[in-house]
Amino acid sequence: MSSALITGITGQDGPYLAKLLLEKGYRVHGLTPRRSSDNLWRLRELGIENDVDFVNGDLADAGSVQRAVASVKPDEFYNLGAQSFVAASWDQPVLTGVVDGIAVTHCLEAIRQFSPKTRFYQASTSEMFGLIQAEKQDEKTPFYPRSPYAVAKLYGHWITVNYRESFGLHASSGILFNHESPLRGLEFVTRKVTDAVARIKLGRQKELRLGNIDAKRDWGFAGDYVEAMWLMLQQDEADDYVIATGVTTTVRDMCRIAFGHLGLKMEDHLVIDPKFFRPAEVEVLLGNPAKAKARLGWEAKTSLEQLIRNMVDADMKRVSKETSC
Numbered sequence: 650m651s652s653a654l655i656t657g658i659t660g661q662d663g664p665y666l667a668k669l670l671l672e673k674g675y676r677v678h679g680l681t682p683r684r685s686s687d688n689l690w691r692l693r694e695l696g697i698e699n700d701v702d703f704v705n706g707d708l709a710d711a712g713s714v715q716r717a718v719a720s721v722k723p724d725e726f727y728n729l730g731a732q733s734f735v736a737a738s739w740d741q742p743v744l745t746g747v748v749d750g751i752a753v754t755h756c757l758e759a760i761r762q763f764s765p766k767t768r769f770y771q772a773s774t775s776e777m778f779g780l781i782q783a784e785k786q787d788e789k790t791p792f793y794p795r796s797p798y799a800v801a802k803l804y805g806h807w808i809t810v811n812y813r814e815s816f817g818l819h820a821s822s823g824i825l826f827n828h829e830s831p832l833r834g835l836e837f838v839t840r841k842v843t844d845a846v847a848r849i850k851l852g853r854q855k856e857l858r859l860g861n862i863d864a865k866r867d868w869g870f871a872g873d874y875v876e877a878m879w880l881m882l883q884q885d886e887a888d889d890y891v892i893a894t895g896v897t898t899t900v901r902d903m904c905r906i907a908f909g910h911l912g913l914k915m916e917d918h919l920v921i922d923p924k925f926f927r928p929a930e931v932e933v934l935l936g937n938p939a940k941a942k943a944r945l946g947w948e949a950k951t952s953l954e955q956l957i958r959n960m961v962d963a964d965m966k967r968v969s970k971e972t973s974c
């Protein structure tokens with residue numbers, strides 16, 4: 650039986666990846682930091698809460714990462730844990746730097762010392778392209794990070810490449826463009842929108858306040874993207890891959906899809922609020938996933954329209970179940 654250790658198993662991507670691996674017959678371990686309140690709702694929604702072996706540990710605590718790797722000696726290690734909200738990275742730049750940057754070295758060092766055959770996946774990001782240097786971004790496009798989050802992730806990306814080249818570790822970096830799902834956190838723009846649209850439809854909310862709706866993103870479905878993570882670790886050689894749909898859409902048009910799905914007019918409810926503008930913006934992202942298609946046989950299966958409709962439907966169900974007061 651193959652085994653995997655996943656950090657960030659309680660986030661959006663972790664449960665989709667865990668489910669995929671469990672279906673493939675893996676034993677799945679999840680590194681979880683101590684939290685004061687229950688955060689297993691996503692694993693519960695996918696019905697796998699009791700199928701994961703939890704290991705206590707925090708990415709910022711090198712010793713705990715070492716103990717996890719030394720005791721599990723996983724075949725595959727997926728590092729998905731992060732402070733992943735870009736806007737919050739200006740409020741907590743040092744913490745973001747430690748967890749999203751330095752802690753990647755904690756993982757790689759633990760593997761190097763205690764389990765060098767473990768294959769490693771690093772959750773890199775299209776945010777590293779930031780102020781884009783090419784119309785369509787691929788593995789060769791120069792990076793230009795625009796937030797403390799992206800700067801930290803860039804460190805994580807290069808230290809992964811460096812440990813591959815220095816020590817021969819099977820360490821791959823997935824440069825994933827935005828991916829969403831009904832399990833997305835409420836602070837991210839797609840889910841903020843789909844939740845608000847459901848609340849407006851059900852009379853629980855009147856307006857939706859957003860920042861820069863001219864920003865463009867290449868949005869895919871998280872369920873499709875975790876498959877690419879797994880595929881990367883099945884290759885003979887470790888490498889870096891852009892994972893994207895190849896289509897970009899404004900926040901405004903994504904919003905229109907969500908309102909339209911429930912027969913609402915966006916213009917009747919949308920308010921632009923300066924509070925949600927960022928100190929430095931990534932105006933547009935558009936990925937070229939040709940290498941992933943050629944080498945991994947991977948391509949996105951879910952359109953943005955399908956994705957947003959699914960998210961709105963999921964939020965309609967959730968909000969309908971809430972007791973109104």
Ligand code: NAP
Nearest residue numbers: 657659660661662707708729730731733772774825827828
């Ligand atoms: P997410 O929903 O924000 O989940 C982040 C996870 O990291 C949570 O399980 C969180 O645990 C955990 N975590 C935070 N601090 C930690 C620490 N100090 N030690 C251990 N775990 C910690 O993120 P996601 O959307 O699933 O994204 C997964 C990864 O892919 C992240 O690294 C993100 O930066 C990267 N990424 C995401 C996207 C995207 O569009 N979703 C695109 C490119 C790259 P708690 O639940 O306890 O807080």
Ligand code: GDD
Nearest residue numbers: 733735774775776826827836837838839859860861864925
């Ligand atoms: N969150 C949010 N809230 N974003 C808003 C809002 C708002 O009210 N109004 C406009 N936006 C714009 C942001 O300024 C940004 O340009 C865009 O919507 C997307 O914002 P997010 O959904 O927060 O995602 P992100 O692109 O900043 O970051 C996500 O994708 C990255 C990959 O490119 C995160 O998942 C990162 O962790 C990930 O690396």
